[in-house]
Amino acid sequence: MNVLVAIKRVVDYNIKVRAKPDGSAVDIAGVKMSVNPFDENAIEAALQLKEQGVVSHITVVTIGPNSHQDSLRHALAMGADDALLIETDEVLQSLGVAKVLKQLVDTMQPQLVLLGKQAIDDDAGQTGQMLAALLNYPQATYASHIEINGLEATVVREIDGGTETIAIHLPAVITADLRLNEPRFVKLPQLMLARKKQINTVPLASLDLDTRQRLIQLRVEEPPPRAAGIMVDSVDALVSQLIKHEGIFA
Amino acid sequence: MSSGQTLVMAEHDGTQLAASVYRSITAAQQFGQHVSVLVIGAGITQVAREAAMINGVQRVLQVDAVTLQHPSAEQISHIVLQMANAYEVLLAAHSSWSKNFLPRVAALLDVGMVSDVLHIIVPRTYQRSVYAGNLLSTVQSQDEQQVLTVHASKFKLASLSQTSAVIERLTVTGSPVPVRWISQTLNQSPRPPLASAKVVVSGGRALGSAERFEAVLAPLANQLQAAIGASRAAVDAGYAPNDLQVGQTGVVVAPALYIAVGISGAIQHTYGMKDSQVIVAINQDPEAPIFQMADYGLVGDLFSVIPALTAALSQANIN
Ligand SMILES: Cc1cc2nc3c(=O)[nH]c(=O)nc-3n(C[C@H](O)[C@H](O)[C@H](O)COP(=O)(O)OP(=O)(O)OC[C@H]3O[C@@H](n4cnc5c(N)ncnc54)[C@H](O)[C@@H]3O)c2cc1C
Ligand SMILES: Nc1ncnc2c1ncn2[C@@H]1O[C@H](COP(=O)(O)O)[C@@H](O)[C@H]1O
Numbered sequence: 161m162n163v164l165v166a167i168k169r170v171v172d173y174n175i176k177v178r179a180k181p182d183g184s185a186v187d188i189a190g191v192k193m194s195v196n197p198f199d200e201n202a203i204e205a206a207l208q209l210k211e212q213g214v215v216s217h218i219t220v221v222t223i224g225p226n227s228h229q230d231s232l233r234h235a236l237a238m239g240a241d242d243a244l245l246i247e248t249d250e251v252l253q254s255l256g257v258a259k260v261l262k263q264l265v266d267t268m269q270p271q272l273v274l275l276g277k278q279a280i281d282d283d284a285g286q287t288g289q290m291l292a293a294l295l296n297y298p299q300a301t302y303a304s305h306i307e308i309n310g311l312e313a314t315v316v317r318e319i320d321g322g323t324e325t326i327a328i329h330l331p332a333v334i335t336a337d338l339r340l341n342e343p344r345f346v347k348l349p350q351l352m353l354a355r356k357k358q359i360n361t362v363p364l365a366s367l368d369l370d371t372r373q374r375l376i377q378l379r380v381e382e383p384p385p386r387a388a389g390i391m392v393d394s395v396d397a398l399v400s401q402l403i404k405h406e407g408i409f410a
Numbered sequence: 411m412s413s414g415q416t417l418v419m420a421e422h423d424g425t426q427l428a429a430s431v432y433r434s435i436t437a438a439q440q441f442g443q444h445v446s447v448l449v450i451g452a453g454i455t456q457v458a459r460e461a462a463m464i465n466g467v468q469r470v471l472q473v474d475a476v477t478l479q480h481p482s483a484e485q486i487s488h489i490v491l492q493m494a495n496a497y498e499v500l501l502a503a504h505s506s507w508s509k510n511f512l513p514r515v516a517a518l519l520d521v522g523m524v525s526d527v528l529h530i531i532v533p534r535t536y537q538r539s540v541y542a543g544n545l546l547s548t549v550q551s552q553d554e555q556q557v558l559t560v561h562a563s564k565f566k567l568a569s570l571s572q573t574s575a576v577i578e579r580l581t582v583t584g585s586p587v588p589v590r591w592i593s594q595t596l597n598q599s600p601r602p603p604l605a606s607a608k609v610v611v612s613g614g615r616a617l618g619s620a621e622r623f624e625a626v627l628a629p630l631a632n633q634l635q636a637a638i639g640a641s642r643a644a645v646d647a648g649y650a651p652n653d654l655q656v657g658q659t660g661v662v663v664a665p666a667l668y669i670a671v672g673i674s675g676a677i678q679h680t681y682g683m684k685d686s687q688v689i690v691a692i693n694q695d696p697e698a699p700i701f702q703m704a705d706y707g708l709v710g711d712l713f714s715v716i717p718a719l720t721a722a723l724s725q726a727n728i729n
Contacts, residue, residue, distance in 0.1 A: 289511070304652070318653075320605065320653060321596045374551060399722045401706050409634065
């Protein structure tokens with residue numbers, strides 16, 4: 161069966177981003193970019209299903225400007241079979257992305273669509289659920305374990321306070337949590353090979369979809385810093401400070 | 411769509427509302443319109459009654475059916491969509507429950523959803539955090555209808571009312587997308603629940619093993635009647651179960667007191683605890699980023715500091 165994996169290129173999770181001084185946008189000029197961590201888990205899940213013989217073909221897709229090809233090459237180097245760039249300089253929000261992915265699924269008819277549970281730049285965590293709804297497919301979000309038997313996927317999901325196990329019928333949408341797997345490292349030779357692979361590019365405009373932004377960003381700013389704390393030099397000093405806050409104890 | 415009404419979708423465990431529901435009702439009132447609360451489940455009369463006693467709630471909608479014992483995102487969104495046209499605002503507290511189904515609702519209404527709102531500045535203009543709380547973004551929704559989740563700890567608990575709001579029982583048809591619920595494993599702990607505990611003691615990678623995590627942290631947590639939390643490194647290494655993870659991909663807590671033990675203070679972790687009233691950090695590395703946000707920092711080896719702290723608190727009779 162065929163799998164579609166949607167990935168997003170985001171500021172690397174180790175980078176502490178700043179707002180532009182005029183507060184108009186996030187300053188990402190010259191900052192290290194990577195594949196969204198949860199999307200790497202989604203790619204890895206697809207690769208493992210392929211190694212189990214469940215999946216035969218893995219397509220990765222990203223929606224973004226031409227410079228986002230490097231994320232697709234990373235996925236190809238990990239082992240994806242082919243890559244698709246839906247090219248646009250517009251920044252799409254989750255609903256727009258879901259609409260584009262729906263159209264791709266309608267034409268490509270994959271049995272399974274894998275996404276990350278959340279993009280670590282906008283922290284929306286919506287696209288997978290929106291896509292499932294638009295497709296009228298079942299969904300399993302925050303997956304930490306996936307098992308596929310025929311046309312049924314059994315998924316362990318991370319929920320507040322524990323886990324939940326559900327079974328859904330394919331075709332379906334699954335979103336990956338970090339604990340789903342440990343994404344494999346890409347070695348240099350694989351990256352070199354991936355450089356030579358063809359990336360199919362489709363202009364977003366040619367899809368004729370309503371992908372306009374529904375949320376206009378008015379301002380970005382750094383959160384107010386916490387008031388400076390104090391360093392204490394002994395357990396006793398700490399306890400006497402805590403006693404001042406006695407009211408906070410149960 | 412008739413304007414002027416707000417629908418709050420309420421999370422519960424079958425017998426009780428989640429504490430965050432009381433906060434989401436405070437958020438809902440900021441839209442200045444009629445507030446209805448939707449409760450979905452099986453045998454939830456008690457939950458509906460609880461919701462009807464919250465100040466600011468004008469009406470409770472109870473969708474109660476045996477098939478809704480463990481409702482799927484597909485079922486919940488299907489129910490919400492059948493009534494959604496009557497509401498200008500659809501709102502829930504941000505949690506793994508609400509964020510599972512609400513984007514489905516938004517997509518089918520063709521509305522852009524706003525996740526995890528920190529402040530409702532004016533209706534349709536919100537502040538929310540991006541980049542794991544590194545930055546605050548103010549956004550204005552362009553949609554007529556509003557679909558949002560709110561960051562519960564940023565809103566006050568709604569108070570209880572003397573009189574009950576009206577409860578209406580609704581019957582709605584089932585979801586067309588079948589999902590088979592198999593099981594649920596909730597961490598049973600005698601300690602207070604992490605998300606709502608007044609005091610949280612969290613351990614990191616430095617604890618070194620599951621045995622030491624328990625042996626070092628449990629006495630301190632017992633002394634303070636605290637919940638225990640963990641960093642992702644500690645969870646991944648198997649020192650603590652998943653659901654104790656505090657942070658961007660775990661639980662977000664805002665207790666009166668948070669004690670971080672052997673945790674470096676990565677942004678993904680601090681996202682989950684930076685709203686705590688008082689933060690105490692114990693780390694042997696004076697350069698650890700956690701000290702930048704701690705109200706009280708102590709540089710030292712946790713394996714001697716924590717037992718000494720536990721003993722000193724018990725001496726001082728703090729519990
Ligand atoms: C997408 C993504 C999401 C993430 N989500 C989360 C999340 O939700 N929650 C989370 O916690 N992390 C999350 N992480 C991981 C995060 O980036 C850090 O790796 C993690 O928080 C580190 O855990 P730690 O502080 O326990 O370990 P470390 O960073 O290894 O820190 C251990 C600390 O212990 C100190 N120490 C060592 N020995 C002692 C001793 N004897 N006494 C006192 N101090 C000692 C060290 O000085 C050090 O500061 C996420 C990462 C990614 C990429
Ligand atoms: N521009 C994009 N291109 C491809 N996939 C995306 C894009 N944006 C988001 N996604 C996918 O949707 C998931 C959730 O994103 P979000 O709803 O923005 O948090 C991500 O982890 C990706 O798998």
